[in-house]
Amino acid sequence: MEIKVASSTDMYYAISSLINQEIERNWKKTEKRYHSKRPKQLYYLSMEFLIGGLLKNNLFHYDMLDSCNQAMTELGFDPEQIFQEERDPGLGNGGLGRLAACFLDSMAALQYPGHGYGIRYRYGLFEQRIINGYQTELPDYWLDSPYPWEVRKIDEAVEIEYGGSVHMQQAEDGSFTCTYHNTDKVLAVPYDVPIVGFRNKVVNTLRLWSAEPADAVQQPNETEYYHQLEHHHAIEQISGFLYPDDSSEEGKLLRLKQQYFLVAASLQKILREYQENVRKPLSKMPEKVVIQINDTHPSLAIPEMMRILMDEESLGWDDAWQITNHTFAYTNHTLMSEALEKWPVTVMQQLLPRLYMIINEINERFCRGIWEEHSELRERIPEMAIIADGYVHMARLAVVGSFSVNGVAKLHTQILKTQEMKDFYHLYPKRFNNKTNGITHRRWLLMANPRLAEVITETISSHWITRPRELTHLLRHINDKPLLDQLDVIKNKNKQRLADYIQQTTGILVDHQSIFDVQIKRLHEYKRQLLNIFHVIYLYNELKENPLLDITPRTFIFAAKAAPSYYFAKEVIKLINTVASIVNHDVAINGKLKVVFLENYNVSLAERIIPAVDLSEQISTAGKEASGTGNMKMMMNGALTIGTLDGANIEMKQLVSEANIFLFGLQSDEVFQYYENGEYQANELYQTDDRLAKILDQLRDGYFGHEFKDICYQLLSTNDPYFILKDFDDYVETHQHIDQTYRNKDSWLSKSLVNIAHSGKFSSDRTIREYATSIWKL
Numbered sequence: 001m002e003i004k005v006a007s008s009t010d011m012y013y014a015i016s017s018l019i020n021q022e023i024e025r026n027w028k029k030t031e032k033r034y035h036s037k038r039p040k041q042l043y044y045l046s047m048e049f050l051i052g053g054l055l056k057n058n059l060f061h062y063d064m065l066d067s068c069n070q071a072m073t074e075l076g077f078d079p080e081q082i083f084q085e086e087r088d089p090g091l092g093n094g095g096l097g098r099l100a101a102c103f104l105d106s107m108a109a110l111q112y113p114g115h116g117y118g119i120r121y122r123y124g125l126f127e128q129r130i131i132n133g134y135q136t137e138l139p140d141y142w143l144d145s146p147y148p149w150e151v152r153k154i155d156e157a158v159e160i161e162y163g164g165s166v167h168m169q170q171a172e173d174g175s176f177t178c179t180y181h182n183t184d185k186v187l188a189v190p191y192d193v194p195i196v197g198f199r200n201k202v203v204n205t206l207r208l209w210s211a212e213p214a215d216a217v218q219q220p221n222e223t224e225y226y227h228q229l230e231h232h233h234a235i236e237q238i239s240g241f242l243y244p245d246d247s248s249e250e251g252k253l254l255r256l257k258q259q260y261f262l263v264a265a266s267l268q269k270i271l272r273e274y275q276e277n278v279r280k281p282l283s284k285m286p287e288k289v290v291i292q293i294n295d296t297h298p299s300l301a302i303p304e305m306m307r308i309l310m311d312e313e314s315l316g317w318d319d320a321w322q323i324t325n326h327t328f329a330y331t332n333h334t335l336m337s338e339a340l341e342k343w344p345v346t347v348m349q350q351l352l353p354r355l356y357m358i359i360n361e362i363n364e365r366f367c368r369g370i371w372e373e374h375s376e377l378r379e380r381i382p383e384m385a386i387i388a389d390g391y392v393h394m395a396r397l398a399v400v401g402s403f404s405v406n407g408v409a410k411l412h413t414q415i416l417k418t419q420e421m422k423d424f425y426h427l428y429p430k431r432f433n434n435k436t437n438g439i440t441h442r443r444w445l446l447m448a449n450p451r452l453a454e455v456i457t458e459t460i461s462s463h464w465i466t467r468p469r470e471l472t473h474l475l476r477h478i479n480d481k482p483l484l485d486q487l488d489v490i491k492n493k494n495k496q497r498l499a500d501y502i503q504q505t506t507g508i509l510v511d512h513q514s515i516f517d518v519q520i521k522r523l524h525e526y527k528r529q530l531l532n533i534f535h536v537i538y539l540y541n542e543l544k545e546n547p548l549l550d551i552t553p554r555t556f557i558f559a560a561k562a563a564p565s566y567y568f569a570k571e572v573i574k575l576i577n578t579v580a581s582i583v584n585h586d587v588a589i590n591g592k593l594k595v596v597f598l599e600n601y602n603v604s605l606a607e608r609i610i611p612a613v614d615l616s617e618q619i620s621t622a623g624k625e626a627s628g629t630g631n632m633k634m635m636m637n638g639a640l641t642i643g644t645l646d647g648a649n650i651e652m653k654q655l656v657s658e659a660n661i662f663l664f665g666l667q668s669d670e671v672f673q674y675y676e677n678g679e680y681q682a683n684e685l686y687q688t689d690d691r692l693a694k695i696l697d698q699l700r701d702g703y704f705g706h707e708f709k710d711i712c713y714q715l716l717s718t719n720d721p722y723f724i725l726k727d728f729d730d731y732v733e734t735h736q737h738i739d740q741t742y743r744n745k746d747s748w749l750s751k752s753l754v755n756i757a758h759s760g761k762f763s764s765d766r767t768i769r770e771y772a773t774s775i776w777k778l
Contacts, residue, residue, distance in 0.1 A: 003075055009145075011077055012055065012085035015068060016148035019058050023194045027203040034113050038278055040287065042114035042776050043270055044104070045263065045301060046294035048097025048242070049118045049206060051104075051193070052443070052603030053086040054149050060447050061196045088602045090124015090142040090242055091208070093561070094522040095629050096333055098439075098603065099408075099764075100294055102629070105440040106768040108197035108204045112778050114768075117266040119258060120150075120191050120208035121242045128561050128600040133577035133706075135562055135570050150191040150208070157189045158268040159214055160261055166354045178311040178354060185214040186235050188265035198442055209265045211238035247565045249347070256343055256351055263301035267308060282313060286326035290776045293402065295333045296341040296394040302328055302401035303358040311354070317361070329404035329775050331435070332395065333626050335415055336526070342391040359397065363387045366400050370427070380423045399424045399431070404775045408437045409627035409648045411668060419672070435771055436648060437627040438764035441468050444633045445759075449611040451490050452637065456756070459483060468760035475757045484749040491612070491638060491752075498612035502557075502596055508584055510594045514553035515742055518634070519617035520601060520609055523560035523569040526624040530711070531724045531731060532556070532617055533576050536583070536595055537695050538732060543589040552739045555594045557609065559601035571711055573597070578704045606630075611637045615738060618643035619731070621722040623668030636759035638752040642734060644727070648762070655758040660751045664734040665727040674723070682720035691732075692725055 006014070034041070059065040069079040091097065100116060107114035124140035164183030168176050193206040213232040237244075238257050245251045270289060278288050293299060302324060309320035334340065348356045363386040370377050370384065382388055386396045399405050399421065405428070407413030413434035417425040425432050446453045446465065456464060459480075460473040477483050495512040502510055519532050536556050543549055558576050562569035580595035598605060616634035618625075618641050625647040635641060635652060642662040643649040653661050666674075674680040686693055696715070699708040720726065742748050760766075772778040 008077065008081050009085050011072065011075075011082050013146075013148060015059075015072075015082065016055055019055070019062065019064065020148065022062060023058065023196060023203055026196075026201045027194050027205075029201065030203045031205075035277055038288065039113050040776070040778055041273075041289060042107070042112065042772075042778060043266065043289070043291045044100065044114060044116045044294060045266055045291060045298035046097070046100040046116065046118055047259070047262065047297040048092035048294075049089075049100045049104070049116055049208075050092030050094070050097030050603055051089055051101045051206070052607070053083060053088060054193075055086050056083045056447065057443060058149075058194075058196050060442070061198050063199055065447075084604075087142040087145075088124075088604050089147070090121055090140045091118060093125050093243065095627075096295055099437055099629055102438065102440040102443075102764040103768060103771075104195045104204065104206060105198075105442065106438070106764040108195045108202050109200070109440075109442065110765060110768060110772075111197060111200060111202050112768065112772055113204070114776075114778070115204050116195070116206040117262065117269075118206065118208050119239050119242075119262050120210040121239060122210075122236075123241045125242045125561065126564065130573070130577060130597060130599045133574045133581065135573045137564050149193050151193075153190045153192060156269070157187050157212075158265050160186045160188050160264045162186065162257065162260070162351055164353065166357065175314070175316070177314075180354065184235075186238060186261065187212045187214045188261060190265075190269070207266070207269070209239065209262060211235055211240075211261060243563075245565050252343070252347055253351060256347060259297050260300050260304070260352055260355070263298050263304050267301060267304055271308060282309065282315065282323060283319065285323055289327055290778075291328050292771070292776070293328060293330045293398055295331065296398055299330070299341075299394040299398040299401075300352075300355060302397060303355045303362065306358050306362075307354055310358075325401060326403050328398075328402040329406070330398040330402040331406050331408065332398075332412075332416060332421075333408060335412060335420060335624055335626055341394040343394070345387065345390050345392060348392050356392075359392055360387060362397070362400065374427065377423060377426065384423050384427075395421075396424070399428070403431065404433060405431050406433045406435045406775065407626065408435060409651065410434055410436065411623075411645075411650050412626040412647060415623060415668065433774065435767055435775075436651060436762075437629050437632070438762050438767035439629050439632045439636070440765075441465075441636060441760070441763045443607075444610065445636050448607045449490075449494065449637050451493070452487070452611070452756075455483070455486050455490065464760065468763035468765060471760035472757050474753055478750045478753050478757075481746070484746055484753065487638060487749050487752060488745065491614070494611040495614075498608060501608055502598070505598070506596060508580075508594060508596055510555045510596065511553055511591065514555045514594070515614045515738075516555050516557060516612055517615045517617065518557045518609060518613040518639070519619070520557070520559040520606060521628075521630050523562040523566070523572060525568060525722050526621050528619050528621060528722060528724055528727075529558065529560060529576065530572050531619055531727065532558070533572070533579055533595075534692075534695055534724065534728060535731060535735060536579060536593065537698065538691055539593055540579070540583050540586075540589065541691075541694060541698075543592060544586075547588050547590060549592075551592055552742050553592045553594075555596065557596045557598065559598040559605060559609065561601055568710070568714060571708065574706070575699070575704075575708055575711065578706050578708075582704050606633070610634055610639075613637065613639040614742070615639060616641045616643075618646075618649050619665070619727075620644060620646050621671060621727075622646045622666050623671050624722070632759065632762035635755045636762070638756050640738075640748070640751055640755060642731075642738060651761070652755075652758075655761055656751075656754050660754045662734050662738055664730040666723055671723065680719065680723070680726060682716055682725050685720075685725045685728075686716060689725075689729065692728060 072079045104116050126137035127140040129136045161183035165181050167179045188209045191208045195204040213235050244254045246255050305324045309315045407416045464470040499510050499512040613634045616639040618631040622644045628647040644665040645667050696712050700712045
């Protein structure tokens with residue numbers, strides 16, 4: 001094809017093909033080196049890998065981005081237009097998936113032999129559109145055109161079995177053999193995606209499994225033919241959607257099928273690789289293999305490993321358990337007990353009869369061990385049992401079956417030890433540890449904000465790129481006026497670019513000189529987007545009463561997806577958009593407030609927003625957010641944080657000091673005290689705080705053109721469980737302090753530089769080194 005008739009899509013595929021040739025050479029060399037040197041390998045099992053676009057990332061990692069941009073420009077193409085041709089892979093939803101992607105990036109950058117295992121969803125969570133202020137979900141068919149980074153490996157496909165019946169026979173030596181009958185068979189076909197190391201020629205692997213029928217469709221007669229088609233469609237659904245709606249029994253069954261599909265396929269590959277390459281007895285496997293379970297979703301890997309070792313490798317229970325218990329490590333990502341997974345026993349028995357038998361035996365032995373060896377915990381057995389109240393509790397299974405259990409921020413881990421999992425901590429004190437989350441500074445600073453990265457390098461040399469903790473050398477320059485002026489110019493250019501994007505996509509004209517106040521994260525009650533929009537309404541009310549009120553102009557930017565069945569969260573999205581439609585068109589407030597909701601939040605959109613942020617909203621109810629990583633990304637790009645003492649915010653505060661972060665609200669121990677003593681009464685605040693009463697009355701009475709009675713009712717009838725009303729006063733007062741602080745530009749920029757300087761602590765390179773050293777022993 002001649003270049004003059006080539007489209008942006010043609011160029012995207014042409015450049016991808018060129019860089020893939022280099023990647024493939026290094027990929028083969030890396031695999032050959034692992035095969036010959038036989039190092040201990042880490043396998044990271046996760047239901048999500050939110051990897052974002054890879055073309056720009058891979059060019060950057062091979063130090064080809066600048067030369068490629070120049071070549072594209074000379075050929076008459078806009079490089080950004082080329083990069084926008086790539087769809088974000090629909091392989092994740094939020095922080096969990098983005099963390100997994102950052103971890104893979106750091107493993108390759110640090111040359112650790114670590115690989116990801118996930119599912120190749122044909123459809124992502126959904127593509128979000130805002131229509132009349134409401135979230136509307138459209139299919140996210142990100143694979144509607146060829147994905148140039150994946151390699152299908154049909155020769156390495158494995159078979160997975162569901163359902164059926166289990167028959168056990170006892171041999172003369174007392175051992176048992178298991179056979180399965182009338183199972184449904186599914187083929188797991190691997191698609192490998194290269195994970196490129198940063199300028200080191202290492203290429204690790206993200207293996208994604210796709211569900212396909214194990215047999216071809218036959219046509220003996222019309223009735224059977226259509227039955228087979230329906231059966232094949234059901235199989236393909238296993239890797240069809242990221243997080244199918246589990247509000248129905250069919251949805252629960254599909255989610256459980258997905259989780260087993262991931263772990264069963266992955267363990268077959270891991271065990272085969274160990275046996276073919278390492279060639280040592282299975283008892284030695286923990287010396288060469290470690291498997292990290294990312295949250296509870298892959299917890300079925302523990303009984304599945306037992307099944308393989310006993311039923312297929314003929315090991316006894318004790319030997320199989322010794323191997324299993326020393327191979328798995330578990331990361332907990334939530335403090336919310338209602339979010340910890342559990343599956344009805346009836347569903348587990350029906351879908352995975354053999355695994356249920358094994359889980360039941362694990363539970364029996366575990367509970368018996370407590371009864372016999374820990375009399376002080378006997379009364380706690382019902383709260384610790386893996387199978388209890390008709391459910392299989394996956395977090396308990398993960399703790400019992402792993403040699404390591406880690407939280408993802410210091411407070412999170414402390415709450416696990418002292419509250420959520422205190423009985424397990426009493427039982428296994430050496431098993432619990434903390435690994436504070438991190439982000440890859442290569443994508444979120446070097447690539448997303450190249451001019452800022454250049455200025456940092458000009459100021460303190462380039463050593464920080466491989467040793468991000470050296471960003472602390474910037475602290476010598478917090479009063480360097482020329483440097484602060486450069487930071488100001490860079491931030492303003494990033495804000496102007498975002499303002500242009502906002503106008504192009506929403507039609508809203510925003511002032512790039514205003515404070516860009518940003519909350520971008522999954523929509524959930526505990527993340528308190530509602531508190532944020534309440535503050536916007538309060539400011540609007542103040543300006544309506546006094547249009548001459550002296551406040552610094554603000555642009556409030558939201559981006560978030562709500563789960564399709566999460567009615568309250570979707571009402572909050574409607575509220576944000578409804579308020580925006582009024583505020584943005586009210587000439588009486590002189591443009592001092594603008595509210596923007598950017599639809600379909602994903603990695604690519606985050607890369608646009610984060611370099612432009614002035615103020616990062618990290619306002620979850622204290623004790624609810626495990627860590628957070630958006631807080632780290634915005635901090636690394638020079639944003640100041642308004643936040644509660646929750647998750648990693650606490651460690652941010654310890655680094656930058658209270659002078660360089662804006663803190664407010666209840667602390668976690670106060671939250672738990674209110675839960676226990678019941679002394680907090682939301683209705684009292686509604687009756688005594690005129691500002692809150694006005695806001696709630698406006699929402700209930702349709703002041704903004706739409707009634708939000710359900711939001712008001714839920715806040716007051718459930719006694720405001722996330723303390724939105726309780727923290728409101730302190731939140732408003734803290735924002736007033738922010739307004740005044742922002743007016744002193746040099747002081748604000750100096751605080752911004754302090755945040756950048758300390759952000760190296762939150763590089764995922766540090767996190768991965770901690771995992772590799774103290775858990776994985778790589």
